[in-house]
Amino acid sequence: MKKGILKKIASICIILSFLVGCATRPDKISATYVSPFQYKGYSCKQIQQELIRVNRKILEITGQQDKEADKDAAAFGIGMILFWPALFFMIGEDKKEELARLKGEHEALESMAIQKKCDISNELKEVKSQREKYKEERKKSLSEKENKSDM
Numbered sequence: 001m002k003k004g005i006l007k008k009i010a011s012i013c014i015i016l017s018f019l020v021g022c023a024t025r026p027d028k029i030s031a032t033y034v035s036p037f038q039y040k041g042y043s044c045k046q047i048q049q050e051l052i053r054v055n056r057k058i059l060e061i062t063g064q065q066d067k068e069a070d071k072d073a074a075a076f077g078i079g080m081i082l083f084w085p086a087l088f089f090m091i092g093e094d095k096k097e098e099l100a101r102l103k104g105e106h107e108a109l110e111s112m113a114i115q116k117k118c119d120i121s122n123e124l125k126e127v128k129s130q131r132e133k134y135k136e137e138r139k140k141s142l143s144e145k146e147n148k149s150d151m
Contacts, residue, residue: 024094024096025065025066025069026061026062026065026066026069026099029065029099029100029103030100030103031100031103031104031106031107032097032101032103032104033104034104034105034107034108035108036108036109036111036112036115037112038108039108039109039112040112044113044116044118044119044120047109047113047116047118047120048113048118048120048123051106051109051110051113051123051124051127052123052127054102054105054106054109055106055126055127055130055131057102058099058102058103058106059130059131059134061095061098061099061102062099062134063134064095065094065095065096066138068094106127110124
């Protein structure tokens with residue numbers, strides 16, 4: 001009786017350890033703190049340009065992180081069903097720290113723009129538009145994958 005319980009507990013611990021190793025979805029990654037004072041010497045124009053650059057990088061890393069999370073989820077599902085030792089090799093290129101830093105930089109740039117009374121409303125609208133476009137493309141891509149797997 002005790003051996004059965006110990007095996008179940010060990011199995012649960014192993015499964016949880018693999019879940020911790022999976023890449024995090026980009027929307028679940030919070031910004032890390034970045035001091036806005038590093039941008040104190042920037043002009044409003046430089047802040048605007050940096051916001052655009054950081055947003056492009058956020059979108060790029062978000063795409064990479066999404067792909068990595070998809071791969072990890074698929075590998076985890078296959079590994080649990082077919083060949084569990086393969087789960088030990090589920091080490092990918094998690095971009096969690098980089099994405100969190102970039103989100104923090106974006107917040108710091110916004111903060112400095114507010115302090116300097118820069119008009120960045122157009123840049124923020126563009127950022128929001130690009131992120132919404134990415135989310136829509138991601139939803140469309142996922143629904144197409146689901147439709148193909150249903151056939």
